[in-house]
Amino acid sequence: MRSFDAVLFDWSGTLVHDPPRDARLARALEVVSRDLPPEDRERLSAKLASAETHPDVVSAMRDEDTSSAHHRAANMLWFGLAGLDADLAEALYAFDDDPDNRPLYSDAISILSSVKELDIKVGVVSDIHLDIRVLLAQQGAGAFVDAYVLSFEHDCQKPDPRMFRTALHLLDVDPNRTLMIGDRCSHDGGAVEVGIATLILPPAPRTPGVRGLDVVTRMVRAS
Numbered sequence: 001m002r003s004f005d006a007v008l009f010d011w012s013g014t015l016v017h018d019p020p021r022d023a024r025l026a027r028a029l030e031v032v033s034r035d036l037p038p039e040d041r042e043r044l045s046a047k048l049a050s051a052e053t054h055p056d057v058v059s060a061m062r063d064e065d066t067s068s069a070h071h072r073a074a075n076m077l078w079f080g081l082a083g084l085d086a087d088l089a090e091a092l093y094a095f096d097d098d099p100d101n102r103p104l105y106s107d108a109i110s111i112l113s114s115v116k117e118l119d120i121k122v123g124v125v126s127d128i129h130l131d132i133r134v135l136l137a138q139q140g141a142g143a144f145v146d147a148y149v150l151s152f153e154h155d156c157q158k159p160d161p162r163m164f165r166t167a168l169h170l171l172d173v174d175p176n177r178t179l180m181i182g183d184r185c186s187h188d189g190g191a192v193e194v195g196i197a198t199l200i201l202p203p204a205p206r207t208p209g210v211r212g213l214d215v216v217t218r219m220v221r222a223s
Helices: 021-031 038-052 055-061 068-081 086-097 108-117 132-138 161-171 185-194 214-222
Strands: 006-009 121-126 147-150 178-182 197-200
Touching (some): 108 214, 185 197, 197 214
Parallel strands (some): 006 178
8 A cells, every 4th residue: 555645746846847037038138129248238137136135025925925016016015126127027027937947857747647547646736826727737747636836826935824723624644644845944844843754855957857756656666
């Protein structure tokens, strides 16, 4: 008898690539058709890094994913303090809306498929401000997901135990028969508080590629 009836996956940095700030900025500049010299681009990136540490931004970002409105306000505050004009701020903010900007890791589909073939339920538990069901469906992964818990829809974010309890309820599974896969102890590690076995992956690669998700199928098969 297997030990796991469900596997919960984080989204960003676990199933899909999370590009670094410089890559996000480069894409936003491309969207608004601005070809900045390297030194100007570096200067702009440095301004974003500095503004991110502003006390007001830090405070706003603390629970940014509890609602779409809160997320937008926090990020626009950040971009404004960094000196971004409205067009560039909007382009940078819209980065996550495009599935091409957030590609699946190359082993994500095969692992999701393998888990489903074992008759194990799949959930996605994500701190996010937008409906990633649409993105994952466009990328061919949506068919493998049985339930989503997206922070902006529940007015809470990881590591709040409500995120994980909601996933257990939607999937109708027990915590001691569930496995959580994520990339941040500070957030995904909250699953441990509700009795869910949790695996925190090593730091994600800086470019899209293999994430090392094969460990998941090895774990569920070994169980």
